[in-house]
Amino acid sequence: MPIDEFRFRQVMGHFASGVTVVTTEHAGQLFGMTVSSFCSLSLRPPLVLICIDRNVRAHDAIAAAGRYAVNVLEKRQEHLSRRFATPEIDRFTGVAWRTGQLDLPLLDDTLAAFECRLVDALPGGDHTIFVGEVQYAEIREGSPLLYYRRGYHELK
Secondary structure, eight states: OOOOHHHHHHHHTTSOEEOEEEEEEETTEEEEEEEOOEEEEETTTTEEEEEEETTSHHHHHHHHHTEEEEEEOBTTOHHHHHHHHOTTSOTTTTOOEEEOTTSOEEETTOSEEEEEEEEEEEEETTEEEEEEEEEEEEEOSSOBEEEETTEEEEOO
């Protein structure tokens, strides 16, 4: 018998993770959401994966668009993490962003950004595992925003 949801969340909270905002564009509309389920998958070809709840609006947009961007947040961008985690708002209003090489919205001043072409979508419980082949990537100097034990932290 698997552990209950409360205990699972509690234990997973002891794993520090970087904080990202995943963005896409579909049918002229922008979508974005805060995501901590992101990791590299392969070097050859360069693949990354994100895990997205099937009930969020961005899920179907990513599937339909066939592409997505992962914006790795810098330590001073907690406000972006909170904004893109807030339901029922226009998340891009007042947020500085630009269009990337794949016509995806990229947030300004992030630590890194990956622009991906969707190559696979796999079931993962109540989430979908979206595998993307990295087409373009950029980095800048800085320190990452971290999430650990239900709070934001930074490297000291």
